[in-house]
Amino acid sequence: MEASLEEYRSEIREWLETNTPPDWRDHLQTSSEEQVVDFYRAWTRELHEAGHLVPHWPKRWGGQDLGFLGQVVKEQEFSRADAPRPRPLAISLGHAAATLMEHGSPEQQQLIDAILDGAIFCQGFSEPEAGSDLASLRTRAVRRDDGTYVVNGQKTWSSFARYAQWCLLLARTDPDAPKHKGITFFLLDMTTPGITVRPIRQATGSAEFCELFFDDVVVPEPMRIGAEGDGWKIAQTTLLTERAVQMLEQTENLRRSLGELVGQSRRLRGPDGTPLGDDPGFRREAADIGIDIEALAALTERALASAAATGQIGPDSSVLKVFFSELLQRFTRLATEAHGMDQMGGTGEPREVGFLSGHWFVDHLRSWTWTISAGTNEIQRNIIAERVLGLPREGRS
Structure with missing residues (x-):
């Protein structure tokens, strides 16, 4: 493995020296937000085609089986070259991918290919009164006789939500269960009717974060990840990935x-x-x-x-x-x-x-x-x- 890691270090260093976009920081500072997102998505595809997007992932998911040590090498070389990281895809490449690999059905795992092609995921976790105490969330998902779920509620601090194609959503399906037990995890198509996205302007002048409002949003049963009530346990995969990797x-x-x-x-x-x-x-x-x-x-x-x-x-x-x-x-x-x-x-x-x-x-x-x-x-x-x-x-x- 040590020889492979050193070979990979030489490979990615040479590639970044040749392919890192020149003056990319200056370019992005004068671009519109839509242009910034388009830049990162194109850069994601270029990295994937070259084999440098997710070298730590297993080969079956498009990686090189280099494990976390391969990710260490990648991050060191990106820093050395001052190469751009695809920030709008951080949720996609970290949280969403880890959750799908660990808990997704075979059909849901097909979305991993979309991630490698630049699909942006956002998170529907925090709420105005359920941030640090996430288990107190109130967004409801009510199961209907046909197996679909109807979602109503509000989420906040959702990064890049206005550009996202998919949302990792936590919603309460059993209001009578203990608060950690009544939560279910869903994949939500952001084109579904009933979703409103409102950017939150920050002190810096940017609007990376958004509020999400759900008004009778219908989610098909195949878009539920895991069983009903397992949402809190599944979410730990997402949250711990965020804090460590x-x-x-x-x-x-x-x-x-x-x-x-x-x-x-x-x-x-x-x-x-x-x-x-x-x-x-x-x-x-x-x-x-x-x-x-x-x-x-x-x-x-x-x-x-x-x-x-x-x-x-x-x-x-x-x-x-x-x-x-x-x-x-x-x-x-x-x-x-x-x-x-x-x-x-x-x-x-x-x-x-x-x-x-x-x-x-x-x-x-x-x-x-x-x-x-x-x-x-x-x-x-x-x-x-x-x-x-x-x-x-x-x-x-």
Whole structure:
């Protein structure tokens, strides 16, 4: 395997050096949102045709059987080349694919081919009053005599939903069951009548997130994943994938961005007019962040090695989520302060090129989504205390 990984590293490095779109960041910053999505979908297809989209997947699903170590190599080389990751397809390639591979029927698994061709999935999980406490969701799916389900309710914070072809939907099918037991998982075709998508404009000026409204939306029975009432258990595949596997990409992005900031510090000036790179305070904080990036990388690789051995990612993924989100905030704050007031002008029309785009003030604003999404850090600390450290559960009123 080691020889194969090194061969793959050479292969993908050479390919990215030749094929990474030049000045892609500048190009996307001046493109419409529709053009940005089209760019990423085309890039997804190009990566797949070259064998570099999902090298860690099994061959039967279009990968190269390189496992999580192959994904580590891929992310390292993408960072080295500063190549674009297909952000609008993050849900598709991570959450949707993992769920379909693990729990989908043979018919449902045919959608994996659509993912490799650029199909965008969104998530219908969080609700206005069911975010961190996701099991409190109220969206209802009522089964009719013909076997179809009728869905009514609302979802929020659904990334790229207005461009999605499919939605991973959690809905309550048994209102009388305990809240974790009455939830069912569905695949929802976003062209189905009765779905309304409303973008949510953020402080950065972008509208990546959306609200979803369901008014008597009919879902065929074959679009239910698993059995009724198994939705919470199935959703853990999706959520744990989000918190662990994606850390590979984010860790490499942090490494690259810290190197970029250190390079910029040689020309930036501190309050006294001396080079910022000579300032002891800046150097100390940058070094601390660099050490924590390497710690995050080690924790991520350990979690994924455990997943490869056991077949599942445990609650340690909550540690990764808290560690990364707060590290991202520290880094983007340092970068914003390093550039001074010039960095705090208008955000313009920022495009979704990643959480570390190089516009440090926008990146700092966007970093706060990480401490809220996929379960707030407060909720994650409860999980760590109870399920990782084995501390007694806090009293519930």
